[in-house]
Amino acid sequence: MKTTCEVCSGAIEVPNDAIKGEIVSCPDCGTEYEVIEVKEGGVSLKPAEEVGEDWGE
Amino acid sequence: MVKVGIVGASGYVGGEVLRLLLSHGQVEVVSATSRQYAGEYVFKTHPNLKGVTNLQFSADDPLKVASKADVVFLTVPHGLSCKITPKLVETGVRILDMSADFRLKDPHAYEKWYGFTHPAPDLLGKFVYGLPELHRSELKGAKYVAVPGCMSTAAIVSLAPLAKAGLVEKDVIVDAKIGSSGAGGKPSLSTHFSERFGVVRVYKPVAHRHTAEIEQELNYVSGKSVQVGMTAHAVNMVRGILTTSHVMTSSKPEVAMIWKAYRGMYKDEPFVRFIMDKKGLYKYPDPKIAIGSNFADVGFEVDPYVNRIVVFGAIDNLIKGAAGNGVQSMNLMFGFDEKEGLNFPALHPV
Numbered sequence: 207m208k209t210t211c212e213v214c215s216g217a218i219e220v221p222n223d224a225i226k227g228e229i230v231s232c233p234d235c236g237t238e239y240e241v242i243e244v245k246e247g248g249v250s251l252k253p254a255e256e257v258g259e260d261w262g263e
Numbered sequence: 264m265v266k267v268g269i270v271g272a273s274g275y276v277g278g279e280v281l282r283l284l285l286s287h288g289q290v291e292v293v294s295a296t297s298r299q300y301a302g303e304y305v306f307k308t309h310p311n312l313k314g315v316t317n318l319q320f321s322a323d324d325p326l327k328v329a330s331k332a333d334v335v336f337l338t339v340p341h342g343l344s345c346k347i348t349p350k351l352v353e354t355g356v357r358i359l360d361m362s363a364d365f366r367l368k369d370p371h372a373y374e375k376w377y378g379f380t381h382p383a384p385d386l387l388g389k390f391v392y393g394l395p396e397l398h399r400s401e402l403k404g405a406k407y408v409a410v411p412g413c414m415s416t417a418a419i420v421s422l423a424p425l426a427k428a429g430l431v432e433k434d435v436i437v438d439a440k441i442g443s444s445g446a447g448g449k450p451s452l453s454t455h456f457s458e459r460f461g462v463v464r465v466y467k468p469v470a471h472r473h474t475a476e477i478e479q480e481l482n483y484v485s486g487k488s489v490q491v492g493m494t495a496h497a498v499n500m501v502r503g504i505l506t507t508s509h510v511m512t513s514s515k516p517e518v519a520m521i522w523k524a525y526r527g528m529y530k531d532e533p534f535v536r537f538i539m540d541k542k543g544l545y546k547y548p549d550p551k552i553a554i555g556s557n558f559a560d561v562g563f564e565v566d567p568y569v570n571r572i573v574v575f576g577a578i579d580n581l582i583k584g585a586a587g588n589g590v591q592s593m594n595l596m597f598g599f600d601e602k603e604g605l606n607f608p609a610l611h612p613v
Contacts, residue, residue, distance in 0.1 A: 214522040214539070235522075236540035256541070 207249060213237045220249050229254055264291040265597055268332035270325050270347070271339040273297035274448045276361055278309035279586035280336050285316055287590065287604030289597070292316075293331045296323050329356040334596070336589060337361060342379055349383045357596060358407045359589045365390035365409035366476050376475040392476075393592035395601065396420055396532055396559075397484060402595035410592060413584030414439045414495060415476040417506040420535060420559040421548075421576030422477075425510055426485035428524035430572065436509040437477060437493040442500035442550070445580050460499065467495040503550025504584060508574040516565040516572045525561065533602050534583065534591065538562045538575075548577035555579060556609035557587035579609070 207220040216234035220241070224230070228241045230251070239251035269280055272295035284292050295305055301322035306313040308320075321328075325347045328335055334357040337344050345364035352358070367373060370384035381387070391401045393408040394416065402408065411419070418437045425431050440463075446454055453459065471493045481489040529535040538548045539562040545552050548560035560577040578584050587605055594601045 213518060215519070215526065231542060234537055234539070236542035236546070238542060 207247075209249065209251060211235060211237055212253075218251075220251075224249055265289060265334060266291055266293045266332045267334050267336065267593075268292075268294040268296070268323070268328035269336045269338060270296050270328055271337065272305065272320060273300050273308050274338055275444050275581055276585045277336075277338040278305075278312070279581045280338060280361075280589060281305060281309060281318075282312060282315075283582075283586055283590045283604050285312070289599050289603055290593075292318060294321050294323050294328045296321050296325075296328060298322060325351055326354065329354040332356060334359065334593060341377060345381060345383055348386065352386065352389075352407070357405075359393065359410055359593055359596075360390070360408070361410045361585060361589060363409075363412060363472065363476075365407070366392060366411060366415075367479060369479075372475050372479075376470075376472045391592075392480065393588060394419060394480065395588075395591050395595060396529070396535060397423060397480060399595060402592050403598070405592075405596050408589075408592045408596065410585065410589045411480075412473045412476055413445060413578070413580040414441060414471070414493075414504055414506060415473040415480070416559065416584050416588060417504045417576035417578045418473070418477045418491075418493075418508060419480045420578075421506060421561045421563075421574045422481060422508055422510070423484045424524040424528040424561075425521070425563075425572060425574065426481045426489060427528055428520075429485070430512065430516070430521070430524060431481065431485060431489055431510055432513055433511050434490045434492060435477075435481070437474075437491055438507045438509075439471075439473075439493065439495045440498045440505045440507075441495065441580060442498065442503045444501050445504070445584075446497070459497070462497055462499060464497040465494065466497045467493075469494065471495045500550070502554045502579050502581060504576075504578050504580045505548065505550055506574075506576045508576070510572040510574060512570045512572060515567045515570055518565055521563055521565065521572060525563070529561070534558050534587075534605070536560045538577070539564075548575040550577045550579065551613065552611060553577050553579050553583070553609050554613050555582070556607065557583050557591060557605040558609060559583050 211232035214235040238254040243250040297320040344362040390409040
């Protein structure tokens with residue numbers, strides 16, 4: 207299945223056997239999404255939570 | 264096979280032109296000149312070519328090269344090319360000029376930025392600015408090409424989508440960092456290892472010559488007058504350029520709109536890569552993963568705090584910033600596959 211990244215409009219490939227809670231990422235901008243619902247012929251995604259990185263403090 | 268001559272082949276750019284052309288399936292190098300090293304094997308100066316070719320540097324003058332070749336790469340210093348080129352033009356040979364002498368369309372700009380009166384202003388309009396990402400249609404079948412400067416290439420390729428989309432509203436600030444090979448093959452006290460190693464040297468805080476090219480091309484692509492301020496640093500690497508450019512906007516920049524601008528301009532470009540991967544090992548462009556290739560890596564980030572778009576461009580200064588761009592332009596001039604002789608990845612790790 208393919209879906210579109212809401213950040214960069216890149217094409218995200220979601221496995222046909224994706225399950226709820228699975229993390230998929232956009233190959234272009236790296237934004238990660240969590241599969242929140244699997245429906246017939248499609249999935250619903252939401253941006254996954256991420257931990258920030260700070261090397262300078 | 265198209266016959267190619269290289270005038271001034273002993274420098275770093277000449278060496279890279281040679282390396283790329285020796286692996287090119289559609290051309291034959293018929294002359295590589297060097298007055299200093301005439302008669303010597305080219306691998307004595309370019310040791311990476313040992314085992315690749317037994318070609319020797321020739322003492323041919325440019326007109327002799329033109330008599331043997333279909334196309335000439337001029338890899339000679341700024342200010343010399345514009346003295347040689349008028350005579351070459353009379354021979355009918357095609358020319359790829361690696362110097363700055365035919366990059367600018369306005370002859371007065373040479374007085375301002377290069378400090379000399381251009382001796383052949385009538386020829387400026389005959390040269391195509393050799394950046395395929397902006398001038399592909401003009402390069403197809405072109406006779407004369409001015410290959411862009413290295414830092415100009417990184418800055419222009421990374422900024423052009425914003426300029427084209429009308430997102431460059433005011434001045435642009437370009438901060439450039441370049442490795443030691445950008446200074447050429449002739450040593451000086453300041454390039455001596457003891458002085459050069461470990462530096463983050465501000466070597467041109469204002470008025471860098473490439474400013475003129477960047478303005479010219481951003482004006483071309485935006486259709487309006489863009490003013491550029493540029494600062495250049497020499498940093499501790501042999502190859503590579505990173506330009507970090509700052510574009511101030513009157514409202515909060517929208518990420519999706521900027522992505523659309525980059526995709527709209529570059530989605531089919533063979534040598535432009537988007538490096539904007541939050542989860543990537545390299546999250547933004549870095550010359551370290553472009554070195555050895557003809558790729559121009561571009562990326563951006565938005566700063567809503569001060570309404571700023573920060574734009575990054577990374578290239579190998581000797582390839583996409585010089586020889587590779589020249590070969591890519593030559594491929595377009597002769598109708599070859601644009602990727603011929605350039606279809607290889609960067610080195611990693613390096």
